[in-house]
Amino acid sequence: GAGVSQSPSNKVTEKGKDVELRCDPISGHTALYWYRQRLGQGLEFLIYFQGNSAPDKSGLPSDRFSAERTGESVSTLTIQRTQQEDSAVYLCASSSSRYNEQFFGPGTRLTVL
Amino acid sequence: GENVEQHPSTLSVQEGDSAVIKCTYSDSASNYFPWYKQELGKRPQLIIDIRSNVGEKKDQRIAVTLNKTAKHFSLHITETQPEDSAVYFCAAYNQAGTALIFGKGTTLSVSS
Numbered sequence: 001g002a003g004v005s006q007s008p009s010n011k012v013t014e015k016g017k018d019v020e021l022r023c024d025p026i027s028g029h030t031a032l033y034w035y036r037q038r039l040g041q042g043l044e045f046l047i048y049f050q051g052n053s054a055p056d057k058s059g060l061p062s063d064r065f066s067a068e069r070t071g072e073s074v075s076t077l078t079i080q081r082t083q084q085e086d087s088a089v090y091l092c093a094s095s096s097s098r099y100n101e102q103f104f105g106p107g108t109r110l111t112v113l
Numbered sequence: 114g115e116n117v118e119q120h121p122s123t124l125s126v127q128e129g130d131s132a133v134i135k136c137t138y139s140d141s142a143s144n145y146f147p148w149y150k151q152e153l154g155k156r157p158q159l160i161i162d163i164r165s166n167v168g169e170k171k172d173q174r175i176a177v178t179l180n181k182t183a184k185h186f187s188l189h190i191t192e193t194q195p196e197d198s199a200v201y202f203c204a205a206y207n208q209a210g211t212a213l214i215f216g217k218g219t220t221l222s223v224s225s
Contacts, residue, residue: 033213042202043157043215056211058114091156098210099145099164104156 002026004105006092012111013082021077021108025094032069033102034077035091036061043091049075050098082112115140115207119216126193128225136203136216137185143205146179146186147213151200160201161188193223 005024013019025032034046045059049069060066064082069075079086089109093102116139126132138146147162163170163177163186170177174193179186190197203216 035215042217043204045212045214048211050211056209059212099206101147101159101162102213104158106156 004092004094004103006090006105006108008108009106010109010111012113014113015084016081018078018080019082019110021079021090021092021110023075023077023092023094023105025072025075025092026103028072029094029096029103030072031095031098031100031102032075033093033095034067034075035093036088037091037107038088046077046090079110082110084112086110087112115143115205115212115214117203117205117214117216119203119219121219122217123220123222125222125224128193128195128223130193132188132190132193132197132221132223134188134201134203134219134221135185136187136205137183138205138214139184140205140208141181141184142208145206146177147204148177148188149202149204149215151202151218153199157202190221193221195223195225197221198223 007022030051032049035043047067048056064080067077089107091107092105095102119136144165149157150160151157163179174191176189200218202218204213
């Protein structure tokens with residue numbers, strides 16, 4: 001595709017359920033990032049993948065959050081035992097390398113009831 | 114770790130006026146500073162960026178200045194237009210170059 005895509009666009013779940021969010025980066029982009037944006041707030045870094053290197057997971061808020069990426073392809077962000085404070089838009093971005101422009105996907109709006 | 118402070122949180126200007134948004138960062142090793150614009154309900158988009166080897170960069174009505182000694186950088190928008198209304202975020206990388214740390218954003222409103 002021409003840009004970063006994410007699915008689903010919206011997800012409503014009940015507290016305690018697990019959710020999986022997907023990101024398809026721009027083809028050829030080695031760097032992939034996940035961010036969380038709560039309503040009216042800034043972007044909060046969650047995790048960074050660069051090729052086959054070990055990811056930087058320093059932004060993950062708790063052990064309920066995990067993410068995977070196979071090579072330079074799609075990535076999934078999993079939130080286990082969701083809580084109401086997990087409600088936010090989860091944005092994925094990719095770039096051709098570090099220190100280059102990050103292109104954002106449209107985001108997944110997660111609502112935890 | 115890297116900390117990015119952004120001011121003001123809101124800014125209202127008349128069409129045609131200039132707007133300035135300022136950011137400070139804490140990690141002296143940071144060397145790349147992008148600015149993103151986010152319109153309501155949309156994804157952030159890069160509008161301009163600057164690297165540490167230059168002090169200023171311009172692109173039409175938009176300019177960014179960088180003062181590495183003081184660890185601050187600013188976004189300047191001249192001849193503002195209503196379509197400039199959006200939330201603007203500054204950002205800087207952490208020392209490892211793995212995490213882009215964003216400021217809390219500035220909501221710019223341009224009235225005609």
